[in-house]
Amino acid sequence: MEPNDFLAPAEEKMELAVAYLDEALAHIRAGKANPKIIDGIRVEYYGSAVPVSQVANVAVPDARTITITPWEKPMFKEIEKAIINSELGITPENNGEVIRLSIPPLTEERRKQLVKQSKAEAEQAKVSVRNARRDAIDGLKKAVKQGMPEDVEKDAEASVQKLHDKYLKRIDDVFAAKEKEILTV
Known part of the structure; x- marks a missing residue:
């Protein structure tokens, strides 16, 4: 040995x-927008729970905003519901095209x-x-x-x-x- x-x-x-x-x-979110904070959020997609990033484009247009663009229209409600039920503590804004998460200052x-x-x-x-x-x-x-x-x-x-x-x-x-x-x- x-x-x-x-x-x-x-x-x-x-x-x-x-x-x-x-x-x-x-x-752990530090007051700045980071797409990793939504990694743990899962949505129902054709019978299985998948991460949001597998059913939508996740982008960070600025330091305080995360945008989620679902690939299919029916996913809007699923994604919104999953975000509201998560421990993020952020209310999503939906304009029919994009779901926006505004990261509040800590x-x-x-x-x-x-x-x-x-x-x-x-x-x-x-x-x-x-x-x-x-x-x-x-x-x-x-x-x-x-x-x-x-x-x-x-x-x-x-x-x-x-x-x-x-x-x-x-x-x-x-x-x-x-x-x-x-x-x-």
């Missing part, structure tokens, strides 16, 4: 934790809530990174019992710790960027 047998999977898990955090934070209280939610997502990612480190170190300790030299195990543990620190810093950087984006008026 090589130390790399434990380092590679640990790094992969840590990378996935950061990717998950990026994705989770993209869905209140100070809402900004603090969003920062708190973002921080919770970052903490979850950190826990995943720590779990990956623990799994790798446990694997290395078992490998020592199976004949891996202890000095090799100690070096590998140090490498796992360096990876852990690197990914925690990346998570902190991603969170700091999102916090700045949310708090910027």
Whole structure:
């Protein structure tokens, strides 16, 4: 058994934790129009629930507006209903051609809530990174019992710790960027 047998999977898990955090934070609206905020909204389309982006064009004409242009007229009501029933808290405007979502400016209280939610997502990612480190170190300790030299195990543990620190810093950087984006008026 090589130390790399434990380092590679640990790094992969840590990378996935950061990717998950990026994705989770993209869905938190920061007062600017972002088409990703409607990714989670599903509509009924020929018997199955599909994302809005699969039945309509979603565009961002300016910083405060998202436009949704359904490909079929009957989808207007479905899309509007799905948006109203979602947790977005935005009322859609329909002119028969396009559904418009006007993103209201965030209140100070809402900004603090969003920062708190973002921080919770970052903490979850950190826990995943720590779990990956623990799994790798446990694997290395078992490998020592199976004949891996202890000095090799100690070096590998140090490498796992360096990876852990690197990914925690990346998570902190991603969170700091999102916090700045949310708090910027």
